[in-house]
Amino acid sequence: MLLKCQSCENEWDYQGESKYYATCPNCHYKVKISEEGDQPKKEEYNISVLGGTGDLGEGIVKRAAAAGYKVIVGSRKYEKAQRLAEEYREGLESSGINGFTVDGDVNQKAAEKSEIVIVTIPYKYASSTVESMDLDEKIVVSTIVPMKKEGDYFKYTPPEEGSAAEELQSNCNGKVVSAFQNVPAKLIADLENEFNCDVIVCGDDEEAKEKVKEFVNDLSGLRSLDGGPLSHSSMVESETVKLLNLSLENPMKHVYVVYKGE
Ligand SMILES: NC(=O)c1ccc[n+]([C@@H]2O[C@H](COP(=O)([O-])OP(=O)(O)OC[C@H]3O[C@@H](n4cnc5c(N)ncnc54)[C@H](OP(=O)(O)O)[C@@H]3O)[C@@H](O)[C@H]2O)c1
Numbered sequence: 363m364l365l366k367c368q369s370c371e372n373e374w375d376y377q378g379e380s381k382y383y384a385t386c387p388n389c390h391y392k393v394k395i396s397e398e399g400d401q402p403k404k405e406e407y408n409i410s411v412l413g414g415t416g417d418l419g420e421g422i423v424k425r426a427a428a429a430g431y432k433v434i435v436g437s438r439k440y441e442k443a444q445r446l447a448e449e450y451r452e453g454l455e456s457s458g459i460n461g462f463t464v465d466g467d468v469n470q471k472a473a474e475k476s477e478i479v480i481v482t483i484p485y486k487y488a489s490s491t492v493e494s495m496d497l498d499e500k501i502v503v504s505t506i507v508p509m510k511k512e513g514d515y516f517k518y519t520p521p522e523e524g525s526a527a528e529e530l531q532s533n534c535n536g537k538v539v540s541a542f543q544n545v546p547a548k549l550i551a552d553l554e555n556e557f558n559c560d561v562i563v564c565g566d567d568e569e570a571k572e573k574v575k576e577f578v579n580d581l582s583g584l585r586s587l588d589g590g591p592l593s594h595s596s597m598v599e600s601e602t603v604k605l606l607n608l609s610l611e612n613p614m615k616h617v618y619v620v621y622k623g624e
Pocket residue numbers: 413414415416417418419436437438439442443481482483484485487491505506507508542543544545546547548602
């Protein structure tokens with residue numbers, strides 16, 4: 363089968379057996395094989411996105427649903443979760459995507475019903491949201507970047523644990539894996555935009571980290587890279603602050619990262 367890499371445009375004769383993705387032999391990008399509407403169905407997984415009513419949550423919910431995952435939008439308010447779930451369903455349909463599942467519930471119930479719990483809540487409120495939940499055996503994904511505006515620029519403000527992800531781990535009994543910190547909300551929410559962004563995934567539980575990497579790779583426009591242990595999350599979180607400051611100094615609004623190597 364002749365494939366063309368969506369990143370470096372290399373064309374090659376793919377001889378592998380995967381129905382969904384192939385790795386480009388030139389740049390190692392994950393190249394989508396399946397056509398729209400033919401994505402793998404991940405019905406064994408429920409994904410909840412706590413604070414999924416917000417900017418980053420929207421894109422993760424929509425891309426996960428488009429990839430075949432059952433997604434639950436979490437919110438502090440049941441009505442808000444239901445309303446945003448409805449809006450996301452309409453958005454998916456208007457992009458020509460059908461056969462998905464997006465529901466809404468309060469954060470606690472959304473987390474209870476899912477295997478992977480993605481926390482897209484501002485740093486200040488993230489730990490207090492999960493600390494009363496029983497997340498034993500669940501994978502908890504930290505997308506959180508602690509930062510503040512100082513003068514004209516953004517500054518990374520890590521907690522004493524070293525990173526927001528490690529702080530989250532010290533406040534919940536789930537297996538915390540960090541990801542998505544470097545993904546601009548505006549771009550991931552636009553399903554037409556295959557922006558091909560790298561997502562660095564850090565975690566101490568190898569099995570949990572592999573599941574999150576697989577999840578990321580299933581989302582269109584994203585490729586996962588293994589970032590090592592959870593203690594490396596500080597490097598990824600601070601990278602977001604660097605990207606935001608770059609967007610202040612350069613004619614680029616939503617700066618993201620694609621890593622290349624040989
Ligand atoms: N925005 C980005 O481009 C981006 C990129 C990478 C990483 N991140 C990280 O992703 C996380 C979410 O960012 P965002 O921009 O999506 O945030 P956001 O839109 O400002 O807020 C997300 C959601 O957090 C919930 N929330 C707000 N205040 C809360 C509180 N006091 N207690 C509990 N929940 C509360 C709200 O949901 P309900 O009102 O429905 O409860 C809100 O919709 C942050 O940690 C950020 O660092 C963001």
